[in-house]
Amino acid sequence: MxxxxxxxxxxxGSRGIGRAIVLKLAQSGAKVAxxxxxxxxxxxxxxxxxxxxxxxxxxxxxxxxxxxxxKKVTDQVxxxxxxxxxxxxxxxxxxxxxxxxxxxxxxxxxxxxxxxGVYYFCQAVAYPMMRQRAGRIINISSVAxxxxxxxxxxxxxxxxxxxxxxxxxxxxxxxRGVTVNAVAPGFIETDMSEAVRNxxxxxxxxxxxxxxxxxxxxxxxxxxxxxxxPAASYVTGQIITVDGGLSLGAVSP
Ligand code: NDP
Numbered sequence: 001m002x003x004x005x006x007x008x009x010x011x012x013g014s015r016g017i018g019r020a021i022v023l024k025l026a027q028s029g030a031k032v033a034x035x036x037x038x039x040x041x042x043x044x045x046x047x048x049x050x051x052x053x054x055x056x057x058x059x060x061x062x063x064x065x066x067x068x069x070x071k072k073v074t075d076q077v078x079x080x081x082x083x084x085x086x087x088x089x090x091x092x093x094x095x096x097x098x099x100x101x102x103x104x105x106x107x108x109x110x111x112x113x114x115x116x117g118v119y120y121f122c123q124a125v126a127y128p129m130m131r132q133r134a135g136r137i138i139n140i141s142s143v144a145x146x147x148x149x150x151x152x153x154x155x156x157x158x159x160x161x162x163x164x165x166x167x168x169x170x171x172x173x174x175x176r177g178v179t180v181n182a183v184a185p186g187f188i189e190t191d192m193s194e195a196v197r198n199x200x201x202x203x204x205x206x207x208x209x210x211x212x213x214x215x216x217x218x219x220x221x222x223x224x225x226x227x228x229x230p231a232a233s234y235v236t237g238q239i240i241t242v243d244g245g246l247s248l249g250a251v252s253p
Pocket of ligand 1: 017187190
């Protein structure tokens with residue numbers, strides 16, 4: 001298997017895109033630890049699903065927005081399995097609302113989770129990965145980093161910063177064999193996008209996405225697997241958009 005003997009850590013692994021990434025990495029032979037915030041039932045059922053096909057998974061509760069979580073979680077993974085080869089920073093939230101009435105709580109929660117969490121987890125694995133002269137860091141960004149929507153100033157700012165951070169860290173870690181990339185999803189069918197999908201009806205698929213379908217969590221997991229695999233060993237500092245053509249900006253008549 002392509003990720004045999006690899007150890008992966010995925011944040012926000014209990015649901016949606018993160019869950020698909022955890023499954024994909026485990027199906028590819030990696031032992032996978034994942035962080036969830038509150039949904040213990042979803043986390044436990046994912047561990048069971050992975051065990052049923054002979055894979056190995058570890059669910060760890062923690063809030064990525066808190067500075068202490070990354071060290072606590074990575075210490076647990078190092079204690080269990082001795083190393084971390086692949087880090088996927090996937091945990092993310094939205095607190096949408098027009099800027100004019102955006103409370104500091106909505107700003108801080110999004111920035112702390114989507115950007116702070118990436119910083120804390122990268123900081124926790126960077127030195128160990130540099131020492132082992134190998135590692136893959138994959139940040140889940142969004143097309144909203146570049147193609148903004150009303151009511152998402154905080155979210156777009158956080159994802160734009162994730163893109164810039166990805167490029168900056170890639171430069172710093174490249175000589176030590178550690179790659180840092182991001183995947184920027186378009187509209188993906190998860191709990192996060194449910195409210196917007198319900199509001200927009202089929203307008204998004206019919207008019208905005210040239211491929212005429214929403215993305216599935218697995219579409220994103222496939223891109224993550226590529227970046228984690230030997231096939232991507234010479235790819236670093238890149239933002240790979242996976243959106244069915246949404247960001248091309250062509251509105252269908
Ligand atoms: P979901 O809301 O469906 O799932 C979010 C996951 O992240 C859950 O596992 C949740 O855990 C976890 N999580 C949320 N906040 C925290 C936190 N503070 N600490 C630890 N875990 C946390 O989101 P998606 O799967 O849709 O999104 C995943 C990523 O993809 C995000 O970064 C998002 O910004 C990005 N994205 C999503 C798009 C989409 O259309 N869905 C489009 C573009 C980007 P729990 O189950 O315990 O709540």
